[in-house]
Amino acid sequence: xxxxxxxxxxxxxxxxxxxxxxxxxxxxxxxxxxxxxxxxxxxxxxxxxxxxxxxxxxxxxxxxxxxxxxxxxxxxxxx
Numbered sequence: 001x002x003x004x005x006x007x008x009x010x011x012x013x014x015x016x017x018x019x020x021x022x023x024x025x026x027x028x029x030x031x032x033x034x035x036x037x038x039x040x041x042x043x044x045x046x047x048x049x050x051x052x053x054x055x056x057x058x059x060x061x062x063x064x065x066x067x068x069x070x071x072x073x074x075x076x077x078x079x
Contacts, residue, residue, distance in 0.1 A: 007015055020031060054060060 020028070023031065
């Protein structure tokens, strides 16, 4: 059994482009959806890390208080 071919990071991009270029048109939508999901997951991770940093830095210390004030205000307006 032969060893699978592995590529360096620099070599992967053109190889992947070639593979995508060789795909039948009907499979491109699936590739696009997979890439969109990967991008969404990457961006969500960045957002979560940003919120975690902000929380650690104390930027949300008054969050409960502010939410309470907004709820009280909304109740007054709806009455």
